[in-house]
Amino acid sequence: xxxxxxxxxxxxxxxxxxxxxxxxxxxxxxxxxxxxxxxxxxxxxxxxxxxxxxxxxxxxxxxxxxxxxxxxxxxxxxxxxxxxxxxxxxxxxxxxxxxxxxxxxxxxxxxxxxxxxxxxxxxxxxxxxxxxxxxxxxxxxxxxxxxxxxxxxxxxxxxxxxxxxxxxxxxxxxxxxxxxxxxxxxxxxxxxxxxxxxxxxxxxxxxxxxxxxxxxxxxxxxxxxxxxxxxxxxxxxxxxxxxxxxxxxxxxxxxxxxxxxxxxxxxxxxxxxxxxxxxxxxxxxxxxxxxxxxxxxxxxxxxxxxxxxxxxxxxxxxxxxxxxxxxxxxxxxxxxxxxxxxxxxxxxxxxxxxxxxxxxxxxxxxxxxxxxxxxxxxxxxxxxxxxxxxxxxxxxxxxxxxxxxxxxxxxxxxxxxxxx
Amino acid sequence: xxxxxxxxxxxxxxxxxxxxxxxxxxxxxxxxxxxxxxxxxxxxxxxxxxxxxxxxxxxxxxxxxxxxxxxxxxxxxxxxxxxxxxxxxxxxxxxxxxxxxxxxxxxxxxxxxxxxxxxxxxxxxxxxxxxxxxxxxxxxxxxxxxxxxxxxxxxxxxxxxxxxxxxxxxxxxxxxxxxxxxxxxxxxxxxxxxxxxxxxxxxxxxxxxxxxxxxxxxxxxxxxxxxxxxxxxxxxxxxxxxxxxxxxxxxxxxxxxxxxxxxxxxxxxxxxxxxxxxxxxxxxxxxxxxxxxxxxxxxxxxxxxxxxxxxxxxxxxxxxxxxxxxxxxxxxxxxxxxxxxxxxxxxxxxxxxxxxxxxxxxxxxxxxxxxxxxxxxxxxxxxxxxxxxxxxxxxxxxxxxxxxxxxxxxxxxxxxxxxx
Numbered sequence: 001x002x003x004x005x006x007x008x009x010x011x012x013x014x015x016x017x018x019x020x021x022x023x024x025x026x027x028x029x030x031x032x033x034x035x036x037x038x039x040x041x042x043x044x045x046x047x048x049x050x051x052x053x054x055x056x057x058x059x060x061x062x063x064x065x066x067x068x069x070x071x072x073x074x075x076x077x078x079x080x081x082x083x084x085x086x087x088x089x090x091x092x093x094x095x096x097x098x099x100x101x102x103x104x105x106x107x108x109x110x111x112x113x114x115x116x117x118x119x120x121x122x123x124x125x126x127x128x129x130x131x132x133x134x135x136x137x138x139x140x141x142x143x144x145x146x147x148x149x150x151x152x153x154x155x156x157x158x159x160x161x162x163x164x165x166x167x168x169x170x171x172x173x174x175x176x177x178x179x180x181x182x183x184x185x186x187x188x189x190x191x192x193x194x195x196x197x198x199x200x201x202x203x204x205x206x207x208x209x210x211x212x213x214x215x216x217x218x219x220x221x222x223x224x225x226x227x228x229x230x231x232x233x234x235x236x237x238x239x240x241x242x243x244x245x246x247x248x249x250x251x252x253x254x255x256x257x258x259x260x261x262x263x264x265x266x267x268x269x270x271x272x273x274x275x276x277x278x279x280x281x282x283x284x285x286x287x288x289x290x291x292x293x294x295x296x297x298x299x300x301x302x303x304x305x306x307x308x309x310x311x312x313x314x315x316x317x318x319x320x321x322x323x324x325x326x327x328x329x330x331x332x333x334x335x336x337x338x339x340x341x342x343x344x345x346x347x348x349x350x351x352x353x354x355x356x357x358x359x360x361x362x363x364x365x366x367x368x369x370x371x372x373x374x375x376x377x378x379x380x381x382x383x384x385x386x387x388x389x390x391x392x393x394x395x396x397x398x399x400x401x402x403x404x405x406x407x408x409x410x411x412x413x414x415x416x417x418x419x420x
Numbered sequence: 421x422x423x424x425x426x427x428x429x430x431x432x433x434x435x436x437x438x439x440x441x442x443x444x445x446x447x448x449x450x451x452x453x454x455x456x457x458x459x460x461x462x463x464x465x466x467x468x469x470x471x472x473x474x475x476x477x478x479x480x481x482x483x484x485x486x487x488x489x490x491x492x493x494x495x496x497x498x499x500x501x502x503x504x505x506x507x508x509x510x511x512x513x514x515x516x517x518x519x520x521x522x523x524x525x526x527x528x529x530x531x532x533x534x535x536x537x538x539x540x541x542x543x544x545x546x547x548x549x550x551x552x553x554x555x556x557x558x559x560x561x562x563x564x565x566x567x568x569x570x571x572x573x574x575x576x577x578x579x580x581x582x583x584x585x586x587x588x589x590x591x592x593x594x595x596x597x598x599x600x601x602x603x604x605x606x607x608x609x610x611x612x613x614x615x616x617x618x619x620x621x622x623x624x625x626x627x628x629x630x631x632x633x634x635x636x637x638x639x640x641x642x643x644x645x646x647x648x649x650x651x652x653x654x655x656x657x658x659x660x661x662x663x664x665x666x667x668x669x670x671x672x673x674x675x676x677x678x679x680x681x682x683x684x685x686x687x688x689x690x691x692x693x694x695x696x697x698x699x700x701x702x703x704x705x706x707x708x709x710x711x712x713x714x715x716x717x718x719x720x721x722x723x724x725x726x727x728x729x730x731x732x733x734x735x736x737x738x739x740x741x742x743x744x745x746x747x748x749x750x751x752x753x754x755x756x757x758x759x760x761x762x763x764x765x766x767x768x769x770x771x772x773x774x775x776x777x778x779x780x781x782x783x784x785x786x787x788x789x790x791x792x793x794x795x796x797x798x799x800x801x802x803x804x805x806x807x808x809x810x811x812x813x814x815x816x817x818x819x820x821x822x823x824x825x826x827x828x829x830x831x832x833x834x835x836x837x838x839x840x
Contacts, residue, residue, distance in 0.1 A: 014643065015443035015444065018439075041459040281710075285703070304703070306720055
C-alpha cells in the first residue's frame with residue numbers, strides 16, 4: 001500500500017516547529033508493510049488540506065493526516081476531510097459521552113468548545129484516545145484509507161501503534177508489501193561503509209539499500225518489496241544477516257536502537273557502573289546516557305570540568321600536566337578518566353577533552369581535535385580523533401565515540417581501540 | 421510572494437531523517453517578506469519531483485528545492501527541473517573549472533562523476549558554493565522563481581542567506597509583503613498567555629498571531645501582511661511593542677534567540693560565573709549552556725550527582741538531609757546549589773533535583789516533581805515545580821526553569837521567583 005502523510009499546522013509551514021510526526025509515521029508503517037511515497041505540510045486552511053487529500057486519493061492507496069483535531073476553531077481537519085470526500089459532519093453521542101466522562105474523572109471544567117470533537121465526517125469511525133482528548137478518525141473509502149490523528153506526538157504515537165496499524169493491517173489487503181529496516185553502524189564515514197558493502201548492495205535484487213550519515217552513526221537503510229508480507233520479511237532478514245556477517249561488531253543496533261541504549265544494556269548486563277568527566281562535550285555524554293529511563297542503575301554521575309581550575313581542583317589533574325601537555329592532550333584525557341572513576345567509585349571512567357570550536361584552536365591543536373580516555377581498574381586506554389564539522393557535530397561525534405569505546409570494551413573486541 | 425518548499429530525498433520520505441531544511445527556509449524567508457504556503461517532501465524520483473514543481477508553479481509564485489544536487493546518480497533534482505520546465509541540461513565550462521580549482525586546492529582526487537554538477541537546466545544561473553562542492557540554481561521563469569540548493573544544512577543555509585535571499589529580493593517585486601516574528605516568553609502555559617494577551621490579538625487587524633507551546637517556552641508567532649515591505653515591518657514592530665508593554669520581562673527574546681543564550685549574555689554582562697549541580701536533568705542544563713560558543717567565559721563546570729552516594733561524596737550533602745528529606749527535596753536542592761558554587765568557586769550555583777520518570781515516584785513525590793535551588797554569596801532561593809509530560813519533556817522544562825531563575829535574578833526582577 002502506497003500512501004502520503006499530510007501534517008496540518010501553520011506552525012509547520014511557517015517553519016516554527018520541527019515536523020517529527022511525519023518521519024515517525026513513515027518509519028513505523030514502513031516496518032509494518034506500508035510505503036510512504038511523499039509528505040505534505042499544509043497550514044490550518046480547509047481548502048489546502050482538502051486539496052491535499054483529494055490529490056493523494058487520486059494517485060495513492062491512502063492518506064494519513066495529523067493535527068487539526070483539537071477543539072478550537074483553528075482545528076479544521078474534520079471539516080477538510082468532509083470537503084474532500086463530499087460528506088457532512090455527524091454528531092456522535094457516544095464520543096460526546098466519552099468526553100464528558102473523561103472530564104468528570106479529572107474533575108476539570110468542561111469547556112463547551114470541546115464538543116466540536118464529537119462531530120465526525122459521515123462514514124468515519126472514531127479512535128477513542130487513551131491520551132489527551134482528541135479522537136482520531138479512520139475511514140475506508142472506495143478501497144482506500146483516510147486516517148486522521150492528533151498532532152501532539154505522544155497522542156499520535158499511541159494511536160498509530162495501538163489503533164491505526166492494526167486497523168490498516170486488518171482492513172486492507174495490499175498487493176505489494178514493504179519492509180523497512182535500518183542497520184546502524186559505528187563505521188567512521190559513508191565512503192568507508194560504501195567500500196565495505198558495495199558488492200553486497202549490488203547483489204541484492206529485491207532490497208534497495210541507501211547509506212545515510214549522521215554524526216557518530218552511519219546507517220544502512222534497507223527497503224524490501226515483495227508480493228507477500230512473509231516474502232518481504234524474509235528478504236529483509238536475509239539481507240540483514242548478509243550485512244551482519246560482513247560488518248560484525250561494527251553494527252551496534254537496528255531501527256530505533258540508540259548507541260547510548262546499547263551501552264546501557266551492556267553495562268547492566270555486566271553489572272558495571274560508569275562515571276564521566278567531560279570537558280568539550282560539556283554534559284552532552286551524560287545527558288544522552290540519562291535520556292534513557294533506568295540509567296541510574298549503571299550511571300553514577302560525572303564531573304563537567306569546563307575550566308582548567310575545575311580540572312585541577314575537582315579532578316586533581318596536576319597543573320604540571322595541564323601546563324606541559326595542555327588541557328587537550330592524551331595525558332589529560334587519561335587522568336580525567338582515572339580521576340572520575342576513583343572519585344565517584346565507579347567501575348569504568350571516561351574522560352573527554354577536545355576543541356569543539358569555533359574558538360580555542362592553535363596550529364598544533366585544530367578545532368575538532370578530541371582525546372577520549374577510558375579507565376578501568378587494570379586498564380587505561382586513550383583514543384585521539386580529529387573530527388570535521390560544526391561545534392554541534394564535533395560534540396556529537398565525540399559523545400558517540402566515547403560510547404563506542406565502552407561498547408567495544410564490553411563486547412570484548414578491543415582490536416579497534418588501540419591503547420598506544 | 422507565495423511559494424512552496426520541496427525537500428528531496430528518500431531518507432526523508434522513509435522517515436529516516438528529520439527535515440530541518442524546510443523550517444529553516446520558511447523562517448528565514450518569512451522574515452524577508454516571502455510566505456511559505458506549504459511544504460512537500462519527495463523521494464529521489466524524477467517524476468515525483470517534477471510533478472511537485474509543476475504543481476507549485478501552477479498555483480504559486482515560486483518554488484524552493486533542497487537536496488539532490490550532489491554528484492551521484494541518485495542526485496536528480498537538476499533533471500527533474502528540466503522535465504518540469506521542458507528544457508535541457510547544458511554543460512557549463514565555468515562551473516567545471518570551478519570544481520577543478522576547488523579540488524586542486526584541497527589536493528584531493530577528482531572523481532569523474534563530480535562533473536555531473538557542471539550541468540544545469542538551460543536558462544538557470546549557478547550559485548557557486550562557498551561550502552561543499554554542489555552549485556545551487558536560480559531560475560526566473562515567467563515571472564516566477566525556481567531555486568534549488570544542496571541538502572546539507574550548513575551548505576544550504578549559507579546559500580540561503582548570502583545568495584538566494586538577496587537574489588529574490590532584487591529580482592522580484594511582490595505585491596504583498598510578509599513579515600514573520602516570533603516572540604518568546606517564559607509564561608508557564610499556553611492558556612495563561614492566551615488570557616494575558618487575548619484582547620491584543622483581537623485588536624490587531626493586519627497581524628495574525630498564533631500561540632505555540634514547547635517545553636519551557638511559549639511563543640507568540642506574528643505574521644504581518646502588507647502592500648509594502650515598510651508597511652509590513654512597521655506593523656510587526658508595532659505589534660511586538662504592544663506585546664512587550666503587556667508582557668514585560670516575561671518576554672526573553674525574539675526569533676532565533678535561545679533562553680540559554682540570553683542567560684549567557686546576562687552572565688557575561690554582569691561578569692559572573694556559574695556552576696551547576698544536576699541530578700534528574702543528568703547533564704542537560706550543562707549541555708544546553710555549552711552548546712553556545714564562548715560559554716567557557718561564564719560557565720566553569722558542574723557536578724552530575726545522579727546517585728545518592730555521589731550527592732554525598734562529591735557535593736557533601738549530609739546523609740541526614742538525604743535520609744530525612746530525600747534526594748528530591750528543597751533542602752537537597754538548596755544544598756546542591758550551595759555546594760557546587762563553593763566547590764567550583766563560582767558566583768552563582770544551581771542545584772536541580774527531581775523525578776523525571778517513568779520510575780522513581782511515590783505517593784508524596786510524583787513524577788514531574790522538581791526542586792531547583794539557586795545560591796549566591798548572600799542569597800539562597802528554591803523553586804518547586806510539578807511538570808507534566810514525558811521524561812524528555814520534564815527534563816527540558818526543568819532546564820528552562822533553571823535558566824529562567826538565573827535570568828530573573830540578573831534582570832533584577834525577582835518578584836516571580838519566591839523563595840520557597
